[in-house]
Amino acid sequence: MEDDFNKSPKPKGKWTFLALSILSLAVLVTFSLFFWYLVSPRINAMSPLLSLGLKIAGLLFLVTVSGGLFLIVLSSALEKDFLFPHGEKQVTLKVLFPINLFLGRLFGLSKDQVRESFVQVNNSLFKATEKRIKNDRLMILLPHCLQNFDCPHRIVGNYNNCKRCGGCLIGDILKLKDKYDIEISIATGGTLARKVIVEKKPTVIVAVACERDLCSGIQDAYPIPVYGILNERPFGPCINTRVNLKRLDQAVQYILDGDRDAKGYNHQRL
Numbered sequence: 001m002e003d004d005f006n007k008s009p010k011p012k013g014k015w016t017f018l019a020l021s022i023l024s025l026a027v028l029v030t031f032s033l034f035f036w037y038l039v040s041p042r043i044n045a046m047s048p049l050l051s052l053g054l055k056i057a058g059l060l061f062l063v064t065v066s067g068g069l070f071l072i073v074l075s076s077a078l079e080k081d082f083l084f085p086h087g088e089k090q091v092t093l094k095v096l097f098p099i100n101l102f103l104g105r106l107f108g109l110s111k112d113q114v115r116e117s118f119v120q121v122n123n124s125l126f127k128a129t130e131k132r133i134k135n136d137r138l139m140i141l142l143p144h145c146l147q148n149f150d151c152p153h154r155i156v157g158n159y160n161n162c163k164r165c166g167g168c169l170i171g172d173i174l175k176l177k178d179k180y181d182i183e184i185s186i187a188t189g190g191t192l193a194r195k196v197i198v199e200k201k202p203t204v205i206v207a208v209a210c211e212r213d214l215c216s217g218i219q220d221a222y223p224i225p226v227y228g229i230l231n232e233r234p235f236g237p238c239i240n241t242r243v244n245l246k247r248l249d250q251a252v253q254y255i256l257d258g259d260r261d262a263k264g265y266n267h268q269r270l
């Protein structure tokens with residue numbers, strides 16, 4: 001059976017965000033140059049030294065963002081690690097992300113479509129940097145809305161309260177947890193998710209969430225690498241959501257794979 005986890009995401013998916021990023025960079029450079037053209041005579045008249053300092057700072061900023069984007073595109077496209085280990089890509093993404101959302105809207109893309117594409121870029125970078133990822137403390141981070149809305153058991157903070165009745169996917173995900181002996185956390189929102197990450201100190205996270213929460217979660221969790229899986233929302237947002245269990249299982253296997261191979265397990269991917 002073909003391993004659909006390791007297939008590259010549909011090119012259209014990640015390339016939407018990458019193409020928007022390239023366009024955003026062009027917009028940023030154009031606006032920066034235009035702004036400098038307008039203000040430089042006055043600054044130069046005030047202090048030539050200040051003018052030179054600002055010119056150098058602006059140039060360094062643009063070189064950092066452009067260089068970061070070049071490496072992101074290269075690493076994401078080839079799924080090979082060309083990134084620096086000290087998070088230069090974060091600067092690029094932080095700067096370009098809001099411009100991408102704005103430009104996406106001009107091209108008729110919703111915020112969620114741009115965010116979904118970002119998650120695919122993130123996952124391709126995750127694969128590109130897999131050799132750097134420590135898999136000894138893997139945590140699955142789940143949104144509370146996966147739980148059946150009518151379930152009377154409180155599972156946030158203590159998933160052992162789940163009776164595994166089959167009323168929602170939480171029981172199946174707990175079986176996955178038992179199977180791989182990994183950490184799991186269920187959070188009601190970004191604040192709790194951040195608190196859980198600080199307390200449990202995972203080295204790598206597989207996160208399930210909607211586009212918005214995944215995007216902010218991936219950026220908030222940095223430098224901990226996050227593999228993102230979008231939830232499914234057959235009943236609308238935030239209620240009785242679902243996740244593709246096979247994909248979740250494959251993501252966990254993929255991350256643990258190195259460990260199991262090292263221990264000589266006859267490990268087979270789905």
Ligand code: SF4
Binds near residue numbers: 153162164169170
């Ligand atoms: S599996 Fe059953 S007990 Fe567990 S959270 Fe879902 S509905 Fe509640």
